[in-house]
Amino acid sequence: MRKVLESLQRGAHAGLVLDRFGPLAPTDEKNLPERKDRHLTAVLEAAGSGATRELYALAFERRRSTSDPELSRSFQRSVDGAMVIGLGIASTLEAGLRLHQTYGVPFVPGSSIKGLAAHWCHRVLGDDRGGEHREAPLWRKEGDYHRFLFGTTEACGAIVFEDAWPIPNSIAGANGGLRREVMTPHHLDWQGGKGAPTDFDSPTPVGFLSMVGRYDFRITWNGPPAESATIAGWLDRAAEIVSCALVDWGIGAKTSSGFGRMVEAETGNRANAIATVAVAPVGNRADKRSSGTPARVTLVAARPKGGFDVQEEGRALGTLTLGTSPAGLSPEIGMTVDVQVHNDDPVKPQYKWPVASKPAKSVPPSKRR
Secondary structure, eight states, rough: HHHHHHHHOOOOOOOHHHHSSSOOSSSSSHHHHHHHHHHHHHHHHHSSSOTTTHHHHHHHHHHHHHOTSSSEEEEEESSOOOOOOOTHHHSSSSSSSOOOOTOOOOOBBBHHHHHHHHHIIIIIITTTTTTTOHHHHHHHTTHHHHHHHHSSSOOOOOOSOOOOOOOGGGGOOOTTTEEEEEEESOOOHHTTTOOOOTOOOOOOOEEEEEEOOOEEEEEEEOOOOOOHHHHHHHHHHHHHHHHHHHHOOOOOOOOOTTTEEEETTTOOOOOOOOGGSOOOOOOOOOOOOOOOOOOEEEEEOOOOOOSSSOOOETTOOEEESOOOOOOOOOOOOOOEEEEEEEEOOOOOOOOEEOOOOOOOOOOOOGGOO
């Protein structure tokens, strides 16, 4: 009966084959490696069958056509070698792989992209380079720019990092964008707490699958209403951060072994990309204004100790913490309000609420001269 069940067609959805149609439990461990190898082969065959390829191509085009170019940015990057996403997720084998639940294709979750970008921003843009990078604290984890882009535990960020889907024609090969790999841990007994590692331990081959192809990365504006130039500036900055992190650090598991690195889809360029991210704040200007100059800002986030993070058109992200709002005004996130400049710092401008003018005292006619 086992041989009959193993010979059945397991399906054409690679994700289902990998996660649900694992090798049948053997009565002994003698043929277990061969069974696992056949299971990986079945996954590759399902991915390369093309049964869901046409449906996925339609879904990919529909997803791309619904994006608003004024509120999103997209770019393509190719895998330089191979990439592993989801190696540690639950699987019928020792190593997992992240495949799309509907279409069975490999993809990069948006949460992974956001985590990579946030960490790269903190480590790279947050490095003050010996005092040369004045705005570095703003890009660190607790800095205003970092909190604005990526959010905090209390509030969401201004950017949505969407799942990266593979370009349909880049996974149209025999294995559907997947590739067989092998790792050889040498000290399984030691890792299992059964003794010290020695040079006489034999390697244990463990097969797993990796991802190849070209991927479409997409970010979308999720911040408050703002001027189009302001939104475009933050979107461009976020896209640059993601792109540089993919090229410089890579994404997914086993990046220290060369997995997960990306190159530009058109040129194959893998040069260090840190220098391509401008470190000056969005909209930096040299024309410094005096205190009290009228300005109009958008309230983008509430600050933990009171006040707001605000965005003025053409200026860096600033703060509004001084004074009190005018009578009858209930400030809300996304609202555009009239304020005054307090300190027109090009890195982090500060604003204040206008001081309400006091009504002139009326003088009785009898006391007038």
